[in-house]
Each structure stands twice: as C-alpha cells, then as structure tokens.
Amino acid sequence: MTKTSMFTSRGRLTAVAAIISASLSTPALADETSVERVSIIGNQQKIDQAAGAVDVIGELQLEQFQFDDINRILSQVPGVNIRQEDGYGLRPNIGFRGVTPERSKKINIMEDGVLIGPAPYSAPAAYYFPMASRMTAVEVTKGPSTIQYGPNTVAGAINMVSRGIPADSEGAVDVAAGTDGYYKGHAHYGNTNGQFGYxxxxxxxxxxxxxxxxxxxxxxFDKTDLLAKFNYRFSVGETSQLVELKVSRSDETSNETYLGLTDADFAATPYRRYAASQLDKFEAEHSQVQLTHLLETDQLRVTTRLYRNDFERDWFKIDNFTSSQGGQVPSLLEILTRPEDETNQRYYQVLTGQRDSTSQEILQLNSNDREFFSQGVQIDVDGDVTLFGLQHEIATGIRFHEDEIQRNHTATNYFMRSGSLTPTGEDTRATTTNTENTEAISVYLQDTITLGDLRLTAGIRGELIDGYYQNRTPGFEQDFQHKTTRIWLPSVSGYYALNREHGVFAGVHKGFVPTSPIQDASIDVEESINYEAGWRYINNGTRVEVTTFYSDYSNLIESCSLSSGCATDLTFAAGEVDVYGLETSWHTSYRLTNGWSMPITVNYTRTESEFNNSFYSSFAQWGFVNEGDSVPYLANNVGSLSIGLQGNRWDVYLLANYVSDMPEAAQTALTGDSRDSTLAGVRTDAMFTLDMSASYRFPDWGKVYLKLDNVTEEEDIVSRRPYGARPGKPRQVQLGYQYQF
Structure with a gap:
C-alpha cells in the first residue's frame, strides 16, 4: 500500500487556520493576567489536593545543586528508577514505579507540555533529551493523572518547563569551570514592552x-542549545489571549561508546577505555518550532499548540567482531564477561590493543545514522462549570500527531594495528535501511467533582494509532506495511480531606504502552491495571506523603535495541508480571538563629517485582525465567537525603543518594545451557553518592558557587550492558559565577 500522511502541507495549514479561528471566536470573560501555560500539574493548591502522586522540582531547588544531569535531579523524586550509563546523563534511562528504564522509552517525556522525544510513537527511545541546565522546573506525575498525557500510561510523565518570557527586563549570566575540562556558559535575557515580549x-x-x-x-562531549521565544498578548471582546512562538536549536558531539570493561579491569582502572573504542562518536542536531495560542477567561482556558521537532543523529561505534573466513564469533558482552575463556582471550586482546587483528578478528564499526521528525496539533481545554448543583473541573483535549524514524545504518570493517584502528579496505555496506511512521489521534476527558471534602475524578483516554513500516534495503524494498491499534484507557481517583492538614487519596487506571510499527502485529501491546493509595500531611511548611502502588501487568513487553545489546530492534512478551511498592517523602524547614534556616527532604522508595510465569526468552535480559523472579534493573531500595543551611549570604547543601544493587538479568543463575543469559545471576553494585554545593551572594555583584559531585569518589559498576562494566561519574569539582540583572 502507499502511505498518505494526514499532515500534508495543505491539510496542516487548513487545520491550523480552523483551530485558531475556533479559539478566537470562543465566548469568554475578560482576564488580563493570563500566563504561559506550560505546566502539566498546575498551581500549589492543585498539587496539595491531587488525587495521586505528583512532584515538582522548582527553579530554586534546581539552583541549589546546579545539576546538568537529569538523573541527579530526579534522584530527589520518590518512585523513580534509573539505570546510569555515561555519568553525565547525556542519554538517560529513566523509569517510574518499576517500568524498564531503558532509554526512558516507557514514560512520556515532554517539554512545555508537548512530547519531545525524537519519535514518541514510532521509536520512543530517548536518544535526545532536553538540556536540564536551561529548565526552570521539572514536573513528575504518576498514577491516574497520567491518563491526560499518553501514549504511555503505565508509569507516568515528566515535563521539562523551559524559561518563560519575563514581565520586565530580566537576564542572567552563569559561567563555570571544573575538573576533567568541564565548562559551562549560560546566558539569557528577556523583556516585555507593552503587549510584546521576548x-x-x-x-x-x-x-x-x-x-x-x-x-x-x-x-x-560538547553541547550547545539556543532558544528564542516571542509572544504577543491581546484581547478580543472579553477574552485575554496570547500567541507565542518558540524556536530552538541544539547540537551535541560526544565521544561516547557502548564498550565497557571486564570486571577485573574495572577493579584495577575503572575509568579506562579500550583502544577499540577510539573512533566512537555521537553527533546530533535537534530543532524545534512551536506555536502556542492561549485563551483565558475566569472559568475557561483553551491552549492550542502546533509543534514540529526534527532530530538527526549518527553514532559511529564499535558493534561486534566479524571474520572474513565466516563462522560464528562471540559477542562483545560474552568476551568481556568471560575474557579468560580460551576462545574469548584473543578477541579481548584485540579490543585492548595488545594484539593485532587477524582475518578472524576483524572489528566491525557501525554508523547508526537516523533521522526523526515529530509534529502535530494539540488542543487542551479546561474549565469550571456547575451541573446539577455540583462543581465540575473539566479537562479535555485532542492531539493529532505524526512521527517518523528513518534508519540508514552502515558498517565498516577495521583491523587493530599496534593499538590503532585501520580500515581493512573493504567497502562500507548497508546494514539496516528502513522507515517507521506513526499517525495517532489521542483524546482524553477528565472530570473532577467536589463533594464537600471529597474530590472525585474520573477520566478516559483514547489512543487511535496507525503505524507504517517500510523496508528500504536495496533488493528488498517494499511498500509500507500497516498496523492499527485502538484502545481506551479509563481512570478513577479521589482525594478526601480529613481536616486542614491530613488527606487521603486512592486511584486506579489502565496502563498501556504501544508497540512500534516494525513489530509483528501478533505481539500484543503492553497493558496493566495500576492501583495507588496514599496519605498526605501538610502544615506550616512541613509536607509528608506516603503512597503505595501496585501494577498488575497482563502482558509485560520489552523492546531490545542496541543500547541493551540487540543488533536490531525486537519486541518480547513476558505475560503476567506484578510490580508493587511504597513511596515516602518528608520535607520540612527549621528556622535557626541569626537568619539561618535548615531545609530537610527525605525520600525513600521500596519496590518489589515478580514474573508470574516460568518461560524461556531469547531476550538477553530475561533468559530462563522462573515464576517469582524479579524484573531486571529494578532496585529494591532507593533513598535520598537533602539537607541545607540557608543564610543571608551563604547557602550550603548536601545530597546523599542510595540505590541498592540490581539484577542484570531476570535469570538468577547459569544452567549450563548454551542459551543462558550471559549475565545470569550478575548484579550491579549498590551505589551511594554524596553531592555538595555552596554559594556566596555578594550584595550587588551576583554570587559564586562551588560544587562537588560524588564527594567520596565512589567507584561503582552502574551497568554491564550492552558491552561490559561501566562506571558512574567520579568526583567532579566545579567553580562558577552567576550574575542576574
């Protein structure tokens, strides 16, 4: 079949004109205090009365530690499970409530309320992630409220809030330098003149x-991010309205690799990289255009967003060994897991440059060149109405979305010669050449009714997805193959105020994760029923929250990509799985003498998981699974403690994080079968990190700050996938200066 896009140029322009015209003609009352609508959670009152677990890390909290790494930022949120990778958070692996963190593909990643992943439906792996250093807030929502954000509704959503246009002349400069050649330069300036702002x-x-x-x-690595916003506020009749244009451009060059170390080499020199990874490099460019129209009245808000994201990346890196004589060669993970094996030993020596290649140990380096786009129209409406004598808070929305990935992968063979990689002279060859495209219509409706001290919320989301896959490999070309998914996802939750300080909440919703267009239609989508219940206490700056959660998967699916050790993207199903646990958080602030205060925040998450079936899977992270085995890369215990001293001029903060060890595979031990998971029974290290920051504010000349990440210089194996043991970031020292005007 031939694919025809719903987003042709004429269709796109017609839809835009119709939507803006409809918004402008909506009857409304005057409200001249409209603000940019980029938050998905809302104001503090909504957070306090939320019928579920929501967290916001605001600008002041982000500035406490000046983190560039989203992994370190999210360590302050309960219920988050993370698998570290490169130490800098360049391509994070984030999960909520036990979902697989692999490339953050099972959570919704948004910037200013819009999906920001390269291709959220077709290829959700987050090889692009917004630069955390330029954000002014990070919002995390879990539980039934996730129904508003799809397509993934099992775990939750993260929304990165970019800087808004200021009401008056405002700007800042932030420069820093540190160990390992670290540098940062950050500047912004904005103003509003009358109705126009920038x-x-x-x-x-x-x-x-x-x-x-x-x-x-x-x-x-080197990353650059440029952003510009322009808005215009006006009134039509009795409505307050805003039109905003946001454009951004970013690029990255990082000499990153998937190649790790043997455990023995890690113990000796954890920050070593083998000679075989000397040419590995990741290069990427990302651009975004977003046009937003906001209409507000006393009781109604209509937000229309048109967005287009383009992302191109090429990761040239070592992939495996090959032989000109044919025959099977061991995988890189097998070589580094058991380097003492007689067969593996010579390959290991080639990887480290100790031995030159023969025709049997040719190194294959792949250029994984991919192009993505994501575009759409999103309309969100929320307002207050009175029906049948009851107060209703209605939230509804529709999104027309299209995204695509084009893979143009190639492979080139190299010899190892005296510790350097040298081309064999063979032609570069195509390995993977295909296109995946998805068109999706998403709708949601949520109604919150207030009945005295009870706030009862019911919602439903629909995902109407059409996926298309085309093989473009020369000699194997084919037309687009079509796959359809239609699903409705209900939710219900409630919050009951016991008194002014105490409240309880509970909810249940249906979870869903789609499969990509390339996957066989016989593989069912991921579905689950998710429950949560909790208690919240708020009084005079003290906040305590305890939440229990239970996810009952009828079909857990996992996709295996290059980052987890697969040569091609494949999807595997495990059937029924249970994930359950407890999230707790406590925050307070003590007033000390002489103007000093001491804020303290404690978070702890306990998570358990178990497969409900015994089975064998060729998915390397599963292998031979027995009923009751745990899901891999899910820590049972995660906790953090943040404590600060705030004064008139000085601020000092400490952040301690603990993550217990995690299984690298569901299979608990080797059986002797040739199909055993390579990392059966192997676990990551338990990790403890201590970060510190201190700053001094001058009366008129900004502030200086000092940062120490990983103060105690912990050297832990954060993962052995895809190819060997890799470390977290060592101790890093930064000295910076920030001036606001």
Missing amino acids: LLEAITLGADGFKELDNGDDTG
Missing part, C-alpha cells in the same frame, strides 16, 4: 571526559 537564551556545556582511552584521545 526571550533569548543560549547555553554551551562540555567536558574532556573522565574516562581514559588507551591511546590518550578525548572522551568528553
């Missing part, structure tokens, strides 16, 4: 890297 922002960030290549080459 914001310009630029940030550059990089480092030489903390790993040491055997040949001495750089292992660092």
Whole structure:
C-alpha cells in the first residue's frame, strides 16, 4: 500500500487556520493576567489536593545543586528508577514505579507540555533529551493523572518547563569551570514592552571526559542549545489571549561508546577505555518550532499548540567482531564477561590493543545514522462549570500527531594495528535501511467533582494509532506495511480531606504502552491495571506523603535495541508480571538563629517485582525465567537525603543518594545451557553518592558557587550492558559565577 500522511502541507495549514479561528471566536470573560501555560500539574493548591502522586522540582531547588544531569535531579523524586550509563546523563534511562528504564522509552517525556522525544510513537527511545541546565522546573506525575498525557500510561510523565518570557527586563549570566575540562556558559535575557515580549537564551556545556582511552584521545562531549521565544498578548471582546512562538536549536558531539570493561579491569582502572573504542562518536542536531495560542477567561482556558521537532543523529561505534573466513564469533558482552575463556582471550586482546587483528578478528564499526521528525496539533481545554448543583473541573483535549524514524545504518570493517584502528579496505555496506511512521489521534476527558471534602475524578483516554513500516534495503524494498491499534484507557481517583492538614487519596487506571510499527502485529501491546493509595500531611511548611502502588501487568513487553545489546530492534512478551511498592517523602524547614534556616527532604522508595510465569526468552535480559523472579534493573531500595543551611549570604547543601544493587538479568543463575543469559545471576553494585554545593551572594555583584559531585569518589559498576562494566561519574569539582540583572 502507499502511505498518505494526514499532515500534508495543505491539510496542516487548513487545520491550523480552523483551530485558531475556533479559539478566537470562543465566548469568554475578560482576564488580563493570563500566563504561559506550560505546566502539566498546575498551581500549589492543585498539587496539595491531587488525587495521586505528583512532584515538582522548582527553579530554586534546581539552583541549589546546579545539576546538568537529569538523573541527579530526579534522584530527589520518590518512585523513580534509573539505570546510569555515561555519568553525565547525556542519554538517560529513566523509569517510574518499576517500568524498564531503558532509554526512558516507557514514560512520556515532554517539554512545555508537548512530547519531545525524537519519535514518541514510532521509536520512543530517548536518544535526545532536553538540556536540564536551561529548565526552570521539572514536573513528575504518576498514577491516574497520567491518563491526560499518553501514549504511555503505565508509569507516568515528566515535563521539562523551559524559561518563560519575563514581565520586565530580566537576564542572567552563569559561567563555570571544573575538573576533567568541564565548562559551562549560560546566558539569557528577556523583556516585555507593552503587549510584546521576548526571550533569548543560549547555553554551551562540555567536558574532556573522565574516562581514559588507551591511546590518550578525548572522551568528553560538547553541547550547545539556543532558544528564542516571542509572544504577543491581546484581547478580543472579553477574552485575554496570547500567541507565542518558540524556536530552538541544539547540537551535541560526544565521544561516547557502548564498550565497557571486564570486571577485573574495572577493579584495577575503572575509568579506562579500550583502544577499540577510539573512533566512537555521537553527533546530533535537534530543532524545534512551536506555536502556542492561549485563551483565558475566569472559568475557561483553551491552549492550542502546533509543534514540529526534527532530530538527526549518527553514532559511529564499535558493534561486534566479524571474520572474513565466516563462522560464528562471540559477542562483545560474552568476551568481556568471560575474557579468560580460551576462545574469548584473543578477541579481548584485540579490543585492548595488545594484539593485532587477524582475518578472524576483524572489528566491525557501525554508523547508526537516523533521522526523526515529530509534529502535530494539540488542543487542551479546561474549565469550571456547575451541573446539577455540583462543581465540575473539566479537562479535555485532542492531539493529532505524526512521527517518523528513518534508519540508514552502515558498517565498516577495521583491523587493530599496534593499538590503532585501520580500515581493512573493504567497502562500507548497508546494514539496516528502513522507515517507521506513526499517525495517532489521542483524546482524553477528565472530570473532577467536589463533594464537600471529597474530590472525585474520573477520566478516559483514547489512543487511535496507525503505524507504517517500510523496508528500504536495496533488493528488498517494499511498500509500507500497516498496523492499527485502538484502545481506551479509563481512570478513577479521589482525594478526601480529613481536616486542614491530613488527606487521603486512592486511584486506579489502565496502563498501556504501544508497540512500534516494525513489530509483528501478533505481539500484543503492553497493558496493566495500576492501583495507588496514599496519605498526605501538610502544615506550616512541613509536607509528608506516603503512597503505595501496585501494577498488575497482563502482558509485560520489552523492546531490545542496541543500547541493551540487540543488533536490531525486537519486541518480547513476558505475560503476567506484578510490580508493587511504597513511596515516602518528608520535607520540612527549621528556622535557626541569626537568619539561618535548615531545609530537610527525605525520600525513600521500596519496590518489589515478580514474573508470574516460568518461560524461556531469547531476550538477553530475561533468559530462563522462573515464576517469582524479579524484573531486571529494578532496585529494591532507593533513598535520598537533602539537607541545607540557608543564610543571608551563604547557602550550603548536601545530597546523599542510595540505590541498592540490581539484577542484570531476570535469570538468577547459569544452567549450563548454551542459551543462558550471559549475565545470569550478575548484579550491579549498590551505589551511594554524596553531592555538595555552596554559594556566596555578594550584595550587588551576583554570587559564586562551588560544587562537588560524588564527594567520596565512589567507584561503582552502574551497568554491564550492552558491552561490559561501566562506571558512574567520579568526583567532579566545579567553580562558577552567576550574575542576574
């Protein structure tokens, strides 16, 4: 069949004109205090009365530690499970409530309320993630409220809130330098003159890297992000309205690799990188255009967003060994897991540059060149109405979305010669050449009714998805193959105020994760029923929340990609799985003498998981699974403690994080079968990190700050996937200066 897009140029322009015209003609009352609508959670009152677990890390909290790494930021939120990878958070692996963190593909990642992943439906792996350093808030929602945000509704959503256009002249400059060649330059300025406002922002960030290549080459990264916003406020009749244009451009070059170390080499020199990874490099460009129209009245808000994101990336890196004589060669993970094996030993010596390649140990480096786009129209409406004598808070929305990934992968063969990679002279060849495209219509409706001290919320989401896959490999070309998914996802939740300080909440919703267009239609989508219940206490700056959660999966699916060790993207199903646990948080602030205060925040999450069936899977993270085995890369215990001292001039903060060890595979032990999971019975290290920051504010000349990440220089194996043991970031020292005007 031939695919025809719903987003042709004429169709797109017609839809835009119709939507804006409809918004402008909506009857309304005057409200001249309209603000940019980029938050998905809302004001503090909505947070306090939320019928579920929501968390907001605001601008002041983000500035306490000046983190560039989203993993470190989210460590302050209960219920978040993370698998570290490169130490800098360049391509994070984030999950909520036990969902697989692999490339954050099972949570909704948004910026200013819009899906920001490269191709959220077709290829949700987050090889692009917004730069955390330029955000002014990070919002996390879990539980039934996730129904508003799809397509993934099992776990939750994260919304990165970018800087808004200021009401008056306002700007800042932030520069920093540190160990391992770290540098940061960040500046922004904005103003509003009458009805017109604007914001310009630029940030550059990089480092030489903390790993040491055997040949001495750089292992660092460089990232640049440019952002501009322009808005115009006006009134039509009795409505207050705003039109805003947001454009951004970012690029990244990072000398990153998937190649890790043997456990023995990690114990000796954890920050070493083998010679075989000397050419590995990730290059990417991202651009965004977003046009927003906001209409507000006393009782109604209509937000229309048109968005387009383009992302191009090429990751040139070592992939495996091959032989000109044919025959099977061991995988990189097998070599590094058991380097003492007689067969593996010579391959290991080639990887480290100790031995030159023969025709049997040719190194294959792949250029994984991919192009993505994501575009759509999203309309969200919420307002207050009175029906049958009851107060209703209605939230509803519709999104027309299209995204696509084009893979143009190639492979080139190299010899190892005296510690350097040398092309064999063979032609570069195509390996994967295909296109995945998805068109989706999403709708949701949510109604919150207030009955005295009870706030009862019911909602439903519909995902109407059409996926298309085309193989473009020369000699194997085919027309687009079509796959359809139609699903409705209900939710119900409630919050009951016991008194002014105490409240309880509970909810249940249906979880869903779609499969990509390339996957066989016989593989069912992921579905679950998710429950939560909790208690919240708020009094005079003290906040305590305890939440229990239970996710009952009728069909857990996992996709295996290059980042988890698969040569091609494949999807596997495990059937019934249970994930359950407890989230707790406590925050307070003590007033001390002489103007000092001491804020304290404690978070703890306990998570358990178990497969309900015994089975074998060729998915490397599962293998031979027995009923009751745990889901891999899910820590049972995660906790953090943040404590600060705030004064008139000085601020000092400490953040301690603990993550218990995690299984690298569901299979608990080797059986001797050739199909055993390579990492059966192997676990990551338990990790403890201590971060510190201190700042001094001058009366008129800004502030200086000092940061120490990983104060105690912990050296832990954060993961052995896809190819060997890898470390977290070592101790890093930064000295910076920030001036606001």
